Amino acid sequence: MAxxxxxxxxxxxxxxxxxxxxxxxxxxxxxxxxxxxIVERFLKSLxxxxxxxxxxxxxxxxxxxxxxxxxxxSANLARIAARHEPHSSVVADxxxxxxxLASFDFAISIAVIHHLSTPLRRIQAVRAILELLxxxxxxxxxxxxxxxxxxxGRALIYVWALEQKDSRRGxxxxxxxxxxxxxxxxxxxxxxxxxxxxxxAEHREHSDHLSASVSGMHTQDGxxxxxxxxxxxxKEKQDTSCAAHDNDSQQATSDSQExxxxxxxxxxxxxxxxxxxxxxxGGIVLDSGYEKxxxxxVATPVVGTSAxxxxxxxxxx
Amino acid sequence: xxxxxxxxxxxxRKACKATNAAFPLHPRDAELEIVETDLNPLxxxxxxxxxxxDALREICVELGLPTLPDAAPEPAALFAEPIVxxxxxxxxxxxxxxxxxxxxxxxxxxxxxxxxxxxxxVCGNCGHEYAVKEGIAxxxxxxxxx
Numbered sequence: 001m002a003x004x005x006x007x008x009x010x011x012x013x014x015x016x017x018x019x020x021x022x023x024x025x026x027x028x029x030x031x032x033x034x035x036x037x038i039v040e041r042f043l044k045s046l047x048x049x050x051x052x053x054x055x056x057x058x059x060x061x062x063x064x065x066x067x068x069x070x071x072x073x074s075a076n077l078a079r080i081a082a083r084h085e086p087h088s089s090v091v092a093d094x095x096x097x098x099x100x101l102a103s104f105d106f107a108i109s110i111a112v113i114h115h116l117s118t119p120l121r122r123i124q125a126v127r128a129i130l131e132l133l134x135x136x137x138x139x140x141x142x143x144x145x146x147x148x149x150x151x152x153g154r155a156l157i158y159v160w161a162l163e164q165k166d167s168r169r170g171x172x173x174x175x176x177x178x179x180x181x182x183x184x185x186x187x188x189x190x191x192x193x194x195x196x197x198x199x200x201a202e203h204r205e206h207s208d209h210l211s212a213s214v215s216g217m218h219t220q221d222g223x224x225x226x227x228x229x230x231x232x233x234x235k236e237k238q239d240t241s242c243a244a245h246d247n248d249s250q251q252a253t254s255d256s257q258e259x260x261x262x263x264x265x266x267x268x269x270x271x272x273x274x275x276x277x278x279x280x281x282g283g284i285v286l287d288s289g290y291e292k293x294x295x296x297x298v299a300t301p302v303v304g305t306s307a308x309x310x311x312x313x314x315x316x317x
Numbered sequence: 318x319x320x321x322x323x324x325x326x327x328x329x330r331k332a333c334k335a336t337n338a339a340f341p342l343h344p345r346d347a348e349l350e351i352v353e354t355d356l357n358p359l360x361x362x363x364x365x366x367x368x369x370x371d372a373l374r375e376i377c378v379e380l381g382l383p384t385l386p387d388a389a390p391e392p393a394a395l396f397a398e399p400i401v402x403x404x405x406x407x408x409x410x411x412x413x414x415x416x417x418x419x420x421x422x423x424x425x426x427x428x429x430x431x432x433x434x435x436x437x438x439v440c441g442n443c444g445h446e447y448a449v450k451e452g453i454a455x456x457x458x459x460x461x462x463x
Contacts, residue, residue, distance in 0.1 A: 010460075049363025051325065067357070070364060072325055074456075085354045086429055088322040092456040096463055098329040098447075100340060 008117035008178075008265075016265035017115045018076050020183065023262060035065055038291050039110055042156045042298065043069070050105040052153075055094055055129055056112030063087040069106075072099070094125045097132065102301075104132045107155040111294075114159040114267050117178070119277075122267065126281035129155050130301045152300040154286065157278070162268035164293035177268045186259040269295050318454050321428040323376055324368055328440035329447075329456040330463075338442035341372040344380055345446070347436030352452075356425050358417045362395050365424070382427070395421040 035043075043065040046052070050069040054062055057073030063084035073089035074097065092098050094112065113125045133153030165172035171179075275285045278299045288297035323341055333339035370389040377385055396415035437446040438454055445462065448455050 048359065049367070051364075051367055068360060068363070070321070070360075072322060076457075086321075086357065086360060088319050090318070090322070090326070090454045090456055092329060093458070093463075096329040096331070096456070096458055098326050098454075098456040100325065100327050101334055103325070 009121065012117050013115060013121075013265065016117075016180070016263060020262040020264050021076060023185075035062055036110070036158070036291065036294075038289070038296050039108060039156065039158065040065055042106075042108065042154075046106055052104050052106035052108070053097070053099060053129075053132055054089075055097065055107060055109045057089055058111075060084045060087070060089060062108060062110065063089070074098075095121065095128055097128050099132050101131050102133065102135055105134060105153050107132055107153065108158075109155065110158045111160065113157065113277075114269065115265060117265055117267065123277050123280045126157065126277050126283065126299075129157070130278075130281055130283045130299060133301050135301050136303045152303070155283070155299050156296065157274060157299065158291075158294055158296045159269045159274055160266055161290065161293050161295045162270045163290075167293045171268060173270065175268070177270065179266050179268060180263040181266050183262045183264060184259050185262065271295070318433045318449055318452055319429055320373070320376065320380075320431050320433075321364070321368075322454075323438075324373065326438070326454070326456075328442060328445060329458055330440070330443060330445065333440055333442040333445075336442045339440050341369070341376055342438040342447070343441055344376065344433060345437045345439050347380055347433045347449070349380065350432050350434040350452070351426075351430050352432050354429055356417065356422065358395070358421055361417075361421055361424050361428070362392055364428070365389065365392065365395070368428075377427070382431070390420055390424075394418060395424075 039062055043062060046066060046069050048068040052069060052071050054060075054071050054073040057063060057071075057075045060073055060083075063071055063073055067086065071087045073084075073087060074092040074094075075089070076091060090098065094109075094116070107129050109125075109129050113122050116122045116125050133155060136152040162171055162175060162177055163173055164170070274295045274297050275288055278285050278297055282302050283299040284302055286298045286300055288295070290296075323344075326340075326342055327334055328339040328342065330339075368389060370385070374385045374387075377383070395418055397418050399414055399416055432452055433449050433454075434452050436449045438449060439446050443462075445458075
């Protein structure tokens with residue numbers, strides 16, 4: 001694993017992740033309406049009445065999947081996620097989450113920790129999620145539902161994969177893992193008239209992997225619909241291979257009156273890296289796999305190494 | 318922000334999470350707003366065992382809401398035997414449904430519909446105040462507190 005972080009860290013993420021999402025928030029949100037199959041399946045597998053967190057909930061897309069559980073979402077975009085009954089959302093940092101430890105039945109972290117810019121911070125982010133989960137030894141110890149405390153809480157973590165040679169971005173093993181990915185936002189988007197989605201997806205043309213994956217899986221549009229005009233690694237000069245095979249994007253650019261490109265930082269996970277980080281963070285991988293350019297894993301805290309009783313914030317009296 | 322949400326929040330500072338004083342957070346200068354939402358009786362029933370009742374009572378006192386009973390209600394108190402009009406008695410499915418009691422409806426109103434629109438949430442351990450604006454609490458910490 002790279003030890004040279006090139007000055008990355010919190011301030012870097014503020015500039016190349018948080019500030020960008022603040023500016024593209026409503027545009028980004030309009031492209032985020034379809035849950036991914038693995039995530040949907042995980043959420044629907046939960047027992048009624050389960051309590052969980054969605055760390056980095058974005059526009060709250062996953063808050064709508066299962067109305068019989070209670071989820072507290074957190075993100076810098078929480079104001080957009082505000083209304084997804086019965087759930088709730090707050091603004092918080094992945095590394096300083098405002099929740100009681102060892103208390104939750106489940107957690108999801110979907111396309112979030114790949115925005116953390118050093119190996120240590122990515123592991124800390126996983127640890128911050130795992131430590132919220134009940135442990136197999138008993139969780140909050142309320143005693144009212146002993147059957148539920150026999151197994152530990154489960155976290156689903158989903159990150160962008162390095163190995164995606166069949167995607168329009170074409171990254172694969174051996175490529176630089178720390179990359180900047182552009183988000184192109186246009187003020188005028190007449191070029192979208194051929195988009196027949198019934199969703200109000202007026203701005204869904206462009207950029208990042210989420211819209212790319214979603215359009216590829218769930219719409220009739222071509223797979224390169226969401227391509228933006230460039231990609232390049234942090235260290236390298238710009239690489240325009242993406243634009244070369246994205247006619248839709250070129251068309252859109254010529255039709256629009258004005259566009260602005262924002263660069264976001266991503267760490268692309270290579271095979272096995274997510275599982276490694278989970279182990280480093282004190283977790284056990286229960287299941288893992290690859291879905292449409294992403295690695296995912298379901299993890300639970302290691303018994304006995306998670307939050308000790310003294311850190312349980314719930315009162316016992 | 319719902320009153321129910323407060324049941325699952327603490328101070329975001331690591332040093333505070335190890336203390337009992339950081340839970341629950343204390344509302345201050347709170348402006349409440351009722352945001353109506355559909356009643357889901359089973360949701361209330363399922364969530365009730367997860368409520369830290371003493372903390373909820375304390376929050377209600379601090380917000381000037383009606384005082385809650387000393388102990389959490391039993392699940393049996395949430396549903397009444399169905400009151401089925403005679404002309405629908407033959408409908409077995411409908412007749413089998415238990416009716417939500419007033420207590421259940423009150424809990425729905427308190428936990429899910431009563432929200433803090435603006436105000437602060439204060440940590441009982443370190444005293445840090447988290448702002449609530451437009452119904453959303455902000456837990457981002459200044460760098461010297463992380």
